[in-house]
Ligand code: SF4
């Protein structure tokens with residue numbers, strides 16, 4: 595899946611694109627993806643705030659924990675964004691989307707109330723932005739595939755962003771859901787994808803996504819679930835052949851500024867970019883041969 599330059603459909607963009615509102619919504623997750631985004635530094639989200647990246651627009655972030663506004667002021671910002679009054683919008687979803695059964699199970703994931711006083715669910719907000727946003731990004735395996743909240747035994751019923759919007763979905767700019775899996779993915783992978791997206795929205799570059807909606811150039815790199823320090827302990831008796839091959843940017847890019855990152859620093863690889871890593875791959879990262 596490659597979204598070539600001429601495929602843009604949006605009629606709402608100026609060229610050059612000077613300003614974008616980035617609306618971040620949080621579902622069922624741990625907010626680790628927010629922390630990963632904040633850790634990015636080369637470049638970081640601040641560089642987008644201040645317009646430091648050539649040809650990228652200045653960004654205003656609306657975020658449930660990071661925005662200065664709260665309560666009715668925060669809701670008013672969301673309303674303005676979803677009505678198009680804040681200009682071009684890109685939606686980012688962190689966490690999985692809970693099924694709102696109208697009982698207490700989804701109560702933590704409702705945002706404000708409608709005109710009839712009824713609480714508005716996260717899925718309602720996502721659907722409103724789906725028709726308004728130039729592009730929608732799912733960050734983290736919770737948002738791209740359900741992740742940990744969808745693991746066996748979870749009492750929750752959750753969906754990914756792609757599942758909520760359906761397989762044929764395209765945004766105003768003609769893009770499918772952009773998936774950046776990982777638990778959490780490196781923040782710099784997110785900022786890099788966002789920057790490419792901004793350049794793509796101005797028809798400066800193609801945005802090359804693979805069949806799973808991932809930025810192809812970031813998720814080309816292969817790794818396998820492995821216990822910690824396995825490369826320094828070849829004699830620990832594990833059969834490392836026939837391990838599933840998965841795709842993740844970290845073995846190539848590290849965590850930040852090409853440094854750190856799971857198996858690159860002797861940690862385990864738990865295969866966290868895979869949709870069902872918690873059920874299928876986590877055990878392969880244990881150093882005890884009895885469980886492998
Ligand atoms: S993908 Fe992982 S880090 Fe991100 S919100 Fe879900 S549990 Fe947290």
Ligand code: SF4
Nearest residue numbers: 842856863864865866
């Ligand atoms: S190296 Fe493994 S554990 Fe680390 S981010 Fe990639 S898939 Fe996840």
